Amino acid sequence: MASLGSIGLLIALGLSLYSLVAFFLFNRNKGIKYLLSAKNAVYGTALLTSISVGAMIYALIAGDFSIEYVTQYTSRDLPIIYKLCALWAGNAGSLLFWAWILVLLTAIVTASKENKEFIPYASPIMMVVGVFFLFMINFVSLPFVQLAKPLADGTGMNPMLQNPGMVIHPVTLYLGYVGFTVPFAFAMAALIMKNPGDQWIKLTRKWTLISWLFLTLGNLFGAQWAYVELGWGGYWAWDPVENASLMPWLTGSAFLHSVMVQERKNMLKIWNMVLIITTFGLTLFGTFLVRSGVVASVHAFGSSSLGAYFLIFTSLMILASLYLVADRITMLRQGNQFESYISKESSFLLNNLLLVGSAFSIFWGTVFPIVSEAVVGQKIAVGIPYFNQVNAPIGLALVLLMGICPLIAWRKATLESISKSFMWPWIIAIVGLLTIVFMGGITKPYALVAYTICIYVIAATLQDIFKGVMVRKKLTGENLIISLIKLLSRNRRRYGGYIIHIGIVMMIIGITGSNVFNTEHVKTFKPGETAVVGGYTISFKGLQDKVRDNMEVVYADLNVIKNNQYLGNLQVEKVFYSKSEQPMTEPAIISTFKEDLYVLLTGWEKDGSVILKIHINPQIKWLWTGGWVVIIGVIFALWPGKGSGVGSRYIVRGEVNHGNKAG
Amino acid sequence: MNKKLKLILVISIMLGAFGYLMFSGFNNAKSYYMTINEVTASEGKGKIGKQTLKVSGKLVGQSVKWDPSKPELRFDMISEDQKETMPVLYKGVKPDNFNDGIDVIVDGKYTVEQVFLAEQVLTKCPSKYEEQ
Numbered sequence: 001m002a003s004l005g006s007i008g009l010l011i012a013l014g015l016s017l018y019s020l021v022a023f024f025l026f027n028r029n030k031g032i033k034y035l036l037s038a039k040n041a042v043y044g045t046a047l048l049t050s051i052s053v054g055a056m057i058y059a060l061i062a063g064d065f066s067i068e069y070v071t072q073y074t075s076r077d078l079p080i081i082y083k084l085c086a087l088w089a090g091n092a093g094s095l096l097f098w099a100w101i102l103v104l105l106t107a108i109v110t111a112s113k114e115n116k117e118f119i120p121y122a123s124p125i126m127m128v129v130g131v132f133f134l135f136m137i138n139f140v141s142l143p144f145v146q147l148a149k150p151l152a153d154g155t156g157m158n159p160m161l162q163n164p165g166m167v168i169h170p171v172t173l174y175l176g177y178v179g180f181t182v183p184f185a186f187a188m189a190a191l192i193m194k195n196p197g198d199q200w201i202k203l204t205r206k207w208t209l210i211s212w213l214f215l216t217l218g219n220l221f222g223a224q225w226a227y228v229e230l231g232w233g234g235y236w237a238w239d240p241v242e243n244a245s246l247m248p249w250l251t252g253s254a255f256l257h258s259v260m261v262q263e264r265k266n267m268l269k270i271w272n273m274v275l276i277i278t279t280f281g282l283t284l285f286g287t288f289l290v291r292s293g294v295v296a297s298v299h300a301f302g303s304s305s306l307g308a309y310f311l312i313f314t315s316l317m318i319l320a321s322l323y324l325v326a327d328r329i330t331m332l333r334q335g336n337q338f339e340s341y342i343s344k345e346s347s348f349l350l351n352n353l354l355l356v357g358s359a360f361s362i363f364w365g366t367v368f369p370i371v372s373e374a375v376v377g378q379k380i381a382v383g384i385p386y387f388n389q390v391n392a393p394i395g396l397a398l399v400l401l402m403g404i405c406p407l408i409a410w411r412k413a414t415l416e417s418i419s420k421s422f423m424w425p426w427i428i429a430i431v432g433l434l435t436i437v438f439m440g441g442i443t444k445p446y447a448l449v450a451y452t453i454c455i456y457v458i459a460a461t462l463q464d465i466f467k468g469v470m471v472r473k474k475l476t477g478e479n480l481i482i483s484l485i486k487l488l489s490r491n492r493r494r495y496g497g498y499i500i501h502i503g504i505v506m507m508i509i510g511i512t513g514s515n516v517f518n519t520e521h522v523k524t525f526k527p528g529e530t531a532v533v534g535g536y537t538i539s540f541k542g543l544q545d546k547v548r549d550n551m552e553v554v555y556a557d558l559n560v561i562k563n564n565q566y567l568g569n570l571q572v573e574k575v576f577y578s579k580s581e582q583p584m585t586e587p588a589i590i591s592t593f594k595e596d597l598y599v600l601l602t603g604w605e606k607d608g609s610v611i612l613k614i615h616i617n618p619q620i621k622w623l624w625t626g627g628w629v630v631i632i633g634v635i636f637a638l639w640p641g642k643g644s645g646v647g648s649r650y651i652v653r654g655e656v657n658h659g660n661k662a663g
Numbered sequence: 664m665n666k667k668l669k670l671i672l673v674i675s676i677m678l679g680a681f682g683y684l685m686f687s688g689f690n691n692a693k694s695y696y697m698t699i700n701e702v703t704a705s706e707g708k709g710k711i712g713k714q715t716l717k718v719s720g721k722l723v724g725q726s727v728k729w730d731p732s733k734p735e736l737r738f739d740m741i742s743e744d745q746k747e748t749m750p751v752l753y754k755g756v757k758p759d760n761f762n763d764g765i766d767v768i769v770d771g772k773y774t775v776e777q778v779f780l781a782e783q784v785l786t787k788c789p790s791k792y793e794e795q
Contacts, residue, residue, distance in 0.1 A: 231759075341669070357681055364685070369696065379696035381717050382689060383770070389688035522756075524732050574759075582760035602756045603731035611731035613756055 002067050005055035006144040012048040013134040015041045023124040039110050046107035053100045060086050066150035069143050075156035077550040082162050088170045092143035099133035101178045115203045121189035132313050159577040159584045165225025173218030177283040179211025184280035191324045196331050201259045213634045215249045220627040231585045231600050233615035238387040243366045244286030247359045251279040254355035261345045269332040277321045284314040340412035347405040354398050361390040399508050402501045403457035429456035450512040454505050461498050496637020503629030506622045513619025526609045534616040537561040543608055552576040556601050556610045572601040596620045699742035699749045702773055717770050724763025753781040
């Protein structure tokens, strides 16, 4: 298996290099045969990389302990699903996995029929990245290294990784990272072809949106995993590794919005190029951060020499792309100018500045230890308060924009029309504010501002849909329900965006509640004792132990009652994995939309009493649920067929009514 | 007011606000990386008690005193060269893998009583890969 895998990778590297040469020859007008040959080389690369991945998966599942990688990340008693996940558990394997997704995407793009003229340029650009990854797994971080003497068993997987999060988080994150290579490659192809219009944007919209979705999910699943596994009661710690995946998400979000301005108004071309280059660069930079060991992180890969290669490759790619932009700058400059400061395009620009500002602040905080050590020789870290203090206001401003931007017209809006369309949402928001102050008894200013903005955005969004329905009803004479369905399904791009916005607002509600109102209690329970903690009546029945799969479990058996209602039996565990000395504290969680009861078993004493740490985390469920709403929104916007296209460009002067102002 | 002036005004207000946020947030949250030797060497200079520090070292296994009922954790950290130790007090829960010799990173302040008052205790797993 090992030799099949490593030979496959070597041939894949050869073929990918060959495809670059063949594409080059075709672009030099040496004949169509080179294009066909180059394409076949791309397919061949994808096939051979797939064979190597297949060999690795086989070795992992069959337990071929003659391969070093298999011994490092699996063991005989590891459940089969985690044997599969071991593919991305280590450096070499995850690079192999990454390279595999990348060459598969390249093959799909190369084979697609709708963007023929871009392929001779876009495909080799993706292949350059592919060559880099194939080079890494052939010569720097080899997945198929064989041991001189096969071992009887492997060391097993880190217990923290044995969680459903391990199945889904790395996959979604990598798909998101790799996916952004597609719009980047098309942007560069457009520059090389001197075709700076919006064609590349239209061609890659689906790719961009799907990659963005995967990046969103990757971040969210990562946060959820940290929440249910790491046992500190939170889900986001502004750790360098978390920041590494958040930064491209922020610039990618900015890109998704600003390309709309280019499509509709033929402006911001240079900005869009810079954004996609930045986003692509950040996906590689993230990999550098995670694998180089330059920043201390609780969940980075161990330090390795990979970092230097990534840094050099990323820098070269960014410099080459920026050179290309500079070279074509006069071409990109042509286009429209802003006509008014109060217009949809200027609100999009504001949204972009906020997103990029946020990404910049996170970048600065993340690399500051490295910078300060290089400049003043003193390593200075920046803690969580910095990130919160900068990004909370930016986040709220962004949410506010979600309730403003969709409602104002392209080109030029008047203050009068704006105040008209904003009146009702603000009235509802103020009523909502008064309700939560007087009925809910909430007085913390940050929470009040956040909730008011969230209510406003939801009201504004619903109002806009309602207005559209009324206009449509009047024009067509359909009833309300049919009008609503037809309105939404015929402007899916616009309303898909609205659904995504609602999802993000739900996430903001969750983030606000869990950060502002969280409480924690530590309490010792004697066997049979019942106590009230944070409104929950918790009775401790006793300390038990059991054996499950490859681990021994010690758990406290609890019954939870709230408001005379039995909420369930909680088993708060400390898990001892057979391959690992250290126990894992597994939280037990009762989750509702109001709040999570999050209980940890921190220790026990000889008399059988236990010490429990109890977190009350309000509204966290909104965060995860918002993620599902975002998925629905993206699928709704992308579902093929009529209604997913872009709205018409502005050609004639004048206001377009709400019903078909597709955005 | 003409358009350009307005634009400059709006942009400078935004940049000012952003700069203020970055700067003030930064000053509230910065902490200095130090080794145990540096911390114990700078004792008595007065300055050190005010700054937030990030100190890494190895755990001395037999020094761990864990009182789960408070909760309160006391332990000693030893420097890489095994010469200096630093006592740490942490009012929190003992990490799972708190075994002798593991790498520990503590965040907090070094008090005049020559005890490090930790706000956060991080442990580094010995395993190769620790993505969350």
